[in-house]
Amino acid sequence: MRAETENTVAEIEKSLELLRQRMDWETAQHRLEEFNARVEDPTLWDDPDKAQKLMRDRQALVDAIETHDSIRQELEDQTGMIELGEAEGDSEVVAEAEAALHELARRAHEKELEALLDGEADANDAYLEINAGAGGTESCDWAAMLARMYVRWAESRGYTVELQDESPGDEAGIKSATYRINGRNAYGWLKSETGVHRLVRISPYDSAAKRHTSFCAVAVYPVVDDNIEIEVNPADIRVDTMRASGAGGQHVNTTDSAVRMTHIPTGIVVTSSEKSQHQNREIAMRALKSRLYQMELDKRNAEAEAIHEAKGDAGWGNQIRSYVLQPYQMVKDLRTGVETSDTKGVLDGDLDQFMAATLAQDVANMSRAEAREDG
Numbered sequence: 001m002r003a004e005t006e007n008t009v010a011e012i013e014k015s016l017e018l019l020r021q022r023m024d025w026e027t028a029q030h031r032l033e034e035f036n037a038r039v040e041d042p043t044l045w046d047d048p049d050k051a052q053k054l055m056r057d058r059q060a061l062v063d064a065i066e067t068h069d070s071i072r073q074e075l076e077d078q079t080g081m082i083e084l085g086e087a088e089g090d091s092e093v094v095a096e097a098e099a100a101l102h103e104l105a106r107r108a109h110e111k112e113l114e115a116l117l118d119g120e121a122d123a124n125d126a127y128l129e130i131n132a133g134a135g136g137t138e139s140c141d142w143a144a145m146l147a148r149m150y151v152r153w154a155e156s157r158g159y160t161v162e163l164q165d166e167s168p169g170d171e172a173g174i175k176s177a178t179y180r181i182n183g184r185n186a187y188g189w190l191k192s193e194t195g196v197h198r199l200v201r202i203s204p205y206d207s208a209a210k211r212h213t214s215f216c217a218v219a220v221y222p223v224v225d226d227n228i229e230i231e232v233n234p235a236d237i238r239v240d241t242m243r244a245s246g247a248g249g250q251h252v253n254t255t256d257s258a259v260r261m262t263h264i265p266t267g268i269v270v271t272s273s274e275k276s277q278h279q280n281r282e283i284a285m286r287a288l289k290s291r292l293y294q295m296e297l298d299k300r301n302a303e304a305e306a307i308h309e310a311k312g313d314a315g316w317g318n319q320i321r322s323y324v325l326q327p328y329q330m331v332k333d334l335r336t337g338v339e340t341s342d343t344k345g346v347l348d349g350d351l352d353q354f355m356a357a358t359l360a361q362d363v364a365n366m367s368r369a370e371a372r373e374d375g
Helices: 003-023 025-039 048-088 091-115 137-156 186-193 277-300 302-310 343-347 352-374
Strands: 126-132 160-168 174-182 195-202 211-222 237-242 258-263 268-272 319-324 330-333
Touching: 003 025, 003 048, 003 091, 025 048, 048 091, 091 352, 126 137, 126 186, 126 277, 137 160, 137 174, 137 186, 137 195, 137 211, 137 343, 160 268, 174 186, 186 211, 186 352, 211 277, 237 277, 258 277, 268 277, 319 343, 330 343, 330 352
Parallel strands: 195 319
Antiparallel strands: 126 174, 126 211, 160 174, 195 211, 237 258, 258 268, 319 330
16 A cells, blocks of 8 residues: 555544544443433423434434444445455556545545534524625625525535525615524534625626626624523613515515514614514524624634624625636635635535635634643
8 A cells, every 4th residue: 555545544544533532432322322212202302492402412423423434434445445456456446446535534534623513502503694795786796696605505514594584785686684504513614604705706787897896794603502591681672673675585585574673782683584573573582692692602712702803894804705706716715725716616605625624723723722721
């Protein structure tokens, strides 16, 4: 086996070891048996919230075990193919197995990063807000493109997407939109998207075909679990009802009983445009608590605070990522330096490379900080 291939195998083994550590491999099977026994308890669903949490925790453990076992099995299969190919002098078989190992190393590293999503709210669902910056129709169109990008990313991961509120642009696109992204680790992955996103392209709305630069601000907040207590004084809230402004269609509900909730001490405003005013009040309150919880996380977590402050205004000098469609094709993350010329793939939701790089950078920063404290 070539030295390069041996290094690849070592990388995969390292990822497997981290996965075992994160799930406490020695007790994993025993804990799964306990979960299975509790699932069979006929009284489990007497408390639906508790039951749903148990089912989520059980599924997370099942997924972790299956991920580890599938990586381990493929590692054994591909190294076996290399040994067989080398013994028979079949260079084509060896080359195919080596290529498969490189791809496996990439996937194992991604799962390794995912296992590091153990922050206080990383496993939670997420609220995703998109707001068009200055620039009128151009920025509104860019906001709609970002919304489509994130919806496609979420759906590619098997997450469900609920549109909470949308304000259409005057001529095209959207001025703002709020989505709830439901799925394990949704917040852990999406939190790296908080910031200003910059688009450079030839404007389809400019008859002179000039190049335009547009900005949009993205903000991500965790959906607050029932076991997290966030107290909100009713006297601090102003509730307004209104007609929903969404344009209708597949993803937008329109209603006369939309609710806008303002938290007076912080100025936070949340809206909901579902079918009933009662339902909208509940949704808006959950969204408000999530925003307040995010503020608390920012205070307690230096990295989160840095991200929060880096959001800035949706304009020059504050962007975290640039999407250049003209005069060349490139998407570049300005925090990690990760870039790609596959702009179509990115705008179709291929964001994992950017999220993984930011997560890895954050983990490295935290490790260095912990090392300094230990020293």
